[in-house]
Amino acid sequence: MAGEALPIHDADIPPQWAERARRKGYDAVCRVKDRYHIALCCHRCGEMVSVKAFTLMNNRPRCPTCLGRKWDGEAQQAGLVFLRRDPRHTQYGLFRAGCGHEVRRQWELIRRIGAGKVGLRCETCHLAIEQAEARAQGWTRLGTDPKNNQNYRLYRHLCGHRQRIARANVQSGRFGCGHCDPGWIAAPSFIYAMRFQLTDGETVVKLGFSRNPVSRLRFQLARSLDQDCALLQQIRIATGRKALSLEKQLHARLRKTFPEAVVAKERFESVINVGSEIYEGWLEPVILRHLDELAAREERARRSGRGRETD
Ligand SMILES: [Zn+2]
Ligand SMILES: [Zn+2]
Ligand SMILES: [Zn+2]
Incomplete structure (x- = not known):
């Protein structure tokens, strides 16, 4: 029997209890504990369960063994191992995720994960x-x-x-420390293009902006010190704010014109420490041409003395 064995309560089983038990998927076995309880045998799994006669007569008694199997199955379907219910919130359970960590989730979500509608993210x-x-x-x-x-x-x-x-x-990396680097928005910056060689031998281009592209390349972007990479070009921009805005425009234009040149993160993340803004190597001449045009525009703005006002 699920839980501890209960003492027999020496009394006959009323026929209407036995009849109700059969209709609800159980055999009435004997009276247990006191005059309010009865032991049932589950038709489906053959395990014993004790319930209050009131529950038997008015609700559907639940077999903990069958319920446990259902939960195990649902968790397995979702790629998890069911550990236990959350005693404080019945709609939640605790599970072992594939990574080995314990996660607490609503059953409804487990079913949706099992159905492939959502994924599980281990906190x-x-x-x-x-x-x-x-x-x-x-x-x-x-x-x-x-x-x-x-x-x-x-x-x-x-x-x-x-x-x-x-x-x-x-x-x-597009932020500064308010204490030791408060001025990046107003300070001069650079829009740059860099070339990286991926592990599959292909080259890709990164377009971005930074106050210090060389340092950004060596100490932030390249994951390894002997990474095959090069700074191709850097265009000085009057302020960080303007560099940010120009760079955004450039990305928008490139993504719109050459969507097929955008490289998926899985291909470069082991080499370049960044989430996006990486293009196929064949786009390099296009990117460099854009940067040349940008440099010419910046130069004209500087000469006409408007470089700082055109943010
Ligand atoms: Zn059962
Ligand atoms: Zn985890
Ligand atoms: Zn700081």
């Missing part, structure tokens, strides 16, 4: 990814955003300064 593994992203930029991820913006987290810089930063900016 522990995901946190490790975000922590590594922050470390790569010289920051420590402290926690969620104190202002509760889903896109932001709280970080601490090497200098000790704490700051809310959008996670996307931590991934791209």
